[in-house]
Amino acid sequence: MAEGKPTLNLDSRLQFACHPGLPCFTHCCRDVNIYLTPFDVLRMRKKLGLSSREFLERYTVTLVGEGTGLPVVALKMDEERDKKCPFVTAQGCQIYDERPWACRMFPLDKYSEYEFGLLTDVSRCKGLAEPRELSVEDYLKEQGVLLYEEVEATFKLVSSSPRVLAQKIVNPRIVEMFYMACYDLDRFRRFVFESRFLEIFEIEPEEIARVKEDDLELLQLGFRWLQFGLVIGDALKIRDRVLEEAKKKQKAAGGGEG
Numbered sequence: 063m064a065e066g067k068p069t070l071n072l073d074s075r076l077q078f079a080c081h082p083g084l085p086c087f088t089h090c091c092r093d094v095n096i097y098l099t100p101f102d103v104l105r106m107r108k109k110l111g112l113s114s115r116e117f118l119e120r121y122t123v124t125l126v127g128e129g130t131g132l133p134v135v136a137l138k139m140d141e142e143r144d145k146k147c148p149f150v151t152a153q154g155c156q157i158y159d160e161r162p163w164a165c166r167m168f169p170l171d172k173y174s175e176y177e178f179g180l181l182t183d184v185s186r187c188k189g190l191a192e193p194r195e196l197s198v199e200d201y202l203k204e205q206g207v208l209l210y211e212e213v214e215a216t217f218k219l220v221s222s223s224p225r226v227l228a229q230k231i232v233n234p235r236i237v238e239m240f241y242m243a244c245y246d247l248d249r250f251r252r253f254v255f256e257s258r259f260l261e262i263f264e265i266e267p268e269e270i271a272r273v274k275e276d277d278l279e280l281l282q283l284g285f286r287w288l289q290f291g292l293v294i295g296d297a298l299k300i301r302d303r304v305l306e307e308a309k310k311k312q313k314a315a316g317g318g319e320g
């Protein structure tokens with residue numbers, strides 16, 4: 063299988079096993095670009111018992127997405143430990159159960175929903191010569207990758223929306239809102255409950271109660287809010303009262319139909 067080309071599909075066979083007995087064990091956890099998804103950030107900081115702000119400051123760097131202009135969060139390698147991942151030890155990954163999506167995928171690269179390739183080869187990743195074979199689909203299941211597709215479906219719709227890609231976001235306020243809703247969830251929760259958010263948007267009381275307690279619910283609300291602002295206006299419903307007030311203001315300012 064050639065490196066860097068989408069030569070695999072979900073049914074393809076993958077020969078691979080990773081374990082501490084291999085001479086390359088943990089070598090792939092050094093000097094590597096690991097982009098974190100919103101669900102990664104949520105899981106990792108919970109595992110570490112940190113607030114979203116503490117986690118982001120301590121363990122990440124923020125970059126600008128090439129196509130979208132939106133913020134992208136990457137894991138900060140430890141410069142003082144030869145650019146190793148901050149979570150790697152000689153025994154392996156300290157946060158293995160909550161490791162990021164990119165680490166779950168390795169050694170696979172994803173090109174589209176059904177197309178994959180290999181990120182490395184057997185000269186560097188000895189696991190590719192281990193006597194265990196399974197389908198790509200079973201590997202993804204085993205690694206817990208499919209849950210991400212469920213949790214981040216709306217996020218994917220927003221970040222890959224032709225509308226977002228076409229305009230390339232440059233407004234710093236939108237960039238900040240995106241960062242808050244996707245990654246800095248403690249701040250987003252304060253925003254939801256301490257700003258006019260709940261006065262403006264019609265959200266069922268049951269959902270409000272869930273969002274108060276559950277970060278995953280809060281994340282979903284954040285995705286819908288971004289979808290509302292960046293992609294389609296009916297992802298969240300604005301209260302009738304708010305719409306009427308806005309119409310009145312517009313009229314008073316000389317706009318509208320009259």
Ligand code: SF4
Pocket residue numbers: 079080081084086087088089090091168169186187188189190
């Ligand atoms: S290089 Fe491959 S086999 Fe070696 S530790 Fe990394 S994933 Fe496992």
Ligand code: SF4
Pocket residue numbers: 090091092096147148149150151154155156157158161162165
């Ligand atoms: S998070 Fe874990 S699996 Fe991923 S690079 Fe760091 S130590 Fe390795």
